[in-house]
Amino acid sequence: MKTTYPAPVEQFRRQVRTWLEENLPDGWFDGAEMPPEEREAFRASWTEKLHAAGWICASWPKEYGGRGLSPLENVVLHEEFARARAPMRADWFGDTLVGPTILRWGTDEQKAEFIPKILRGEITWCQGFSEPEAGSDLAGLRTRAEPRDGGWTINGRKIWTTRADEADYVFLLARTDPDAPRHRGISYLLVPMRQPGIEVRPIEQLDGATDFCEVVFTDAHAPEGCVVGGLNNGWKVAMTTLGFERGASATTGHRRFEKxxxxxxxxxxxxxVHTDPVIRQRLAEQWTRVQIQRYHGLRTLADTVNGTREAAGLGQLNKMWWSETHRATMDLMMDILGPEGQILAGAAAEQGAWIPGVGMRNGRADYPAGVEQRAFLFSLSDTIGGGTAEIQRNIVAERLLGLPRG
Incomplete structure (x- = not known):
């Protein structure tokens, strides 16, 4: 079903579509697989093309290098890039999370230092929120930041930090007032990763990928001007960041699940087995759930465009819905594969394999899982990452249903 927006927005859609057709490599829309060496060359040149055309962070204000797109224009931009299967971001954490947060809360000095580098793709980021004993209960974090030598000294541990082994900076939450109530003594800091006081320990998963890391801070240093949004105001700033994370793909998030x-x-x-009544019913149920996800996205979009804020808690509901839907879809896939799904049929040490809905992941020589098996294994984390399903249910109960706090 096609969603139609106002005429000026649809005209902008045609502009985006034309640009993609003229700039993507020959054969891109035929669905041909790109050889690894060509893929690397494409990725290297693609960011430059995006920056030159102004598509990176296009919703940012013009004075900061964006195009100042309206919410609907930004949605159309995402939709057309998703339709074309074209990569859109130089760095997810920089473009979508910390960049908009700096624009919202940062000082003029922080904006001048970081915004141009994010736009040009010159620095990469990771997010330091979760800790071994403070995952979904983020307010229970123990990492400390103390003022010292004209800056901050940081001690503590973060875990499940995606791409920490590749990042130049981490935006993290640390406790700066241990005597304040849990949510009030936290600050949001921008910390350089490449220094002796930071140890990154990749966490190898069952399929051999090491996207997640544990990060240990031992007297790590951050400059004086690294605090975003004011001292001990980190909880509010972090909620802004998480809002950007959950709202960026309102009308496109369902597409990868459809595919x-x-x-x-x-x-x-x-x-x-498509004629088996049980399998048919399960396939129909999953298709229905994906369409409901699409309508959840449209509801979120309407709430944003109209400024009604009628969908308080909808982000948590959406996250809970897609994550549980995806796990059920992967369970169904494994049941369809049957005994074949239990055989390790992947190539040994399959390096740089593209896992649909997941991205590039390295393989493991002694556990050569196939692409479908690795997608299934990764889906097990869907209901944990970004807030567990149990926590999401509590938030939905309180904000949407008005139930008392548990």
Whole structure:
């Protein structure tokens, strides 16, 4: 079903679509797989093209290098890049999370230092929120930041820090007033990663990927002007960051699940189980849930465009919905594969494999799982990352249903 926006916005859509058709490599829209060496060359040149055209961070104000797109224009931009399967961001954490946060809360000096580098893709970021004993209960974090030598000294540990082994900076939460109430003694800091006081320990997962890391801070240093949004105001700033994370793909988030489900339906047909009444019912249920996710996105978009704020708690509801839907879809896929799904049929040490809905992941020589198996394994984390399903239910109960706090 096609969603139509006002005429000026649809005209902007045609502009974006034309640019993509003229700038993507020959054969891109035919769906041909790009050889690894060509893919690397494409990725290297693509960021430069995006920056030159002004598509990176296009919703940012013009005075900071963006295009000043309206919310609907920004949605259309995302939709067209998703339709074309074209990569859109130089750095997810920089473009979508910390960059907008600095624009909202940062000082003029922080904006001048970081915003141009984010736009040009010159620095990469990771997010230091979760800790070994403070994951979904983020306010329970123990990492400390203390003023020292004209800056801050940081001690503590962060975990499940995506791409920490590649990042130049981390935006992290640290306790700066241990005597304040849990939510009030926290600050939001921008900390350089490449220094002796920071140890990054990659966490190898079952399929061999090491996207997640543990990060240990031992007298790590951050400059005096690294605090964003004011001292001990980090909780409020962090909630802004998480709002950007959950709102960036309102009308496009469902697309990868639709594509994945089409592939699974094809598997069912190939194996002759698509006529099985139980399998048919489960496929229909998952298709319905993906469409509901699409409508959740449209509701979020309407709430944003109209400024009604009628959907308090909708971000948590959406996250809970898609994560549980995806896990159920992956369970269905494994049932369709049957005994075949239990055989390690992947290439040994499959380096740089593209996992649909996940991205590039390295393989493991002694556990050569196939692409479908690795997608299934990764889906097990869906209901944990970004806030566990249990925590999301509590928030929905309180904000949407008006139930008393548990």
């Amino acid at each position: 994945e489900l089409r592939k699974i339906i094809g598997m069912a047909r190939e194996r002759g």
